[in-house]
Amino acid sequence: MFISSAFAQTAPAAAGGDAQSSLMSMLPLVLMFVVLYFVMIRPQMKKAKEHKAMVDALAKGDEVVLGGGMLGKVTKLGDVYIGVEVAPGVEVQFQRMSVVQVLPKGTIKPL
The missing domain is CATH 1.20.5 (Single alpha-helices involved in coiled-coils or other helix-helix interfaces)
Structure with missing residues (x-):
């Protein structure tokens, strides 16, 4: 109802x-x-x-900061990977997209 x-x-x-x-x-x-x-x-x-x-504007000799906080100088450029010198005589390959920042020239001082 x-x-x-x-x-x-x-x-x-x-x-x-x-x-x-x-x-x-x-x-x-x-x-x-x-x-x-x-x-x-x-x-x-x-x-x-x-x-x-x-990332597209990277060139040889650029000083970069990578995703893990590693600093280095670009030595080789490829389509997907870059070679980065992290210490004198030590070159490591990284993906281009792992670059976080491009530093001004002369920022990285040798130890």
């Missing part, structure tokens, strides 16, 4: 008001995605683009 009286009390929604209310309920979700794009996704894409440009 309670259920039938509850259904009887609800009024049918108007055709125009229903579409407007569903749009208004979606607005916060859309707004959250827009804010997420400008706060998180766009800066990350810009940072990745700058890193790719830095």
Whole structure:
């Protein structure tokens, strides 16, 4: 008996008001995605683009910092790998993408 009286009390929604209310309920979700794009996704894409440009511009003799914090001078360049001299006479191969930063010339002092 309670259920039938509850259904009887609800009024049918108007055709125009229903579409407007569903749009208004979606607005916060859309707004959250827009804010997420400008706060998180766009800066990350810009940072990745700058890193790719830095890695593509590597040249022999550049002094670099690698992902593990290792410092060295670029001695060989390949498409995927680079040769880095980490100590006099010690050359190690790394992936190009492991380069974190290019240092100014003369930064690395011999021990």
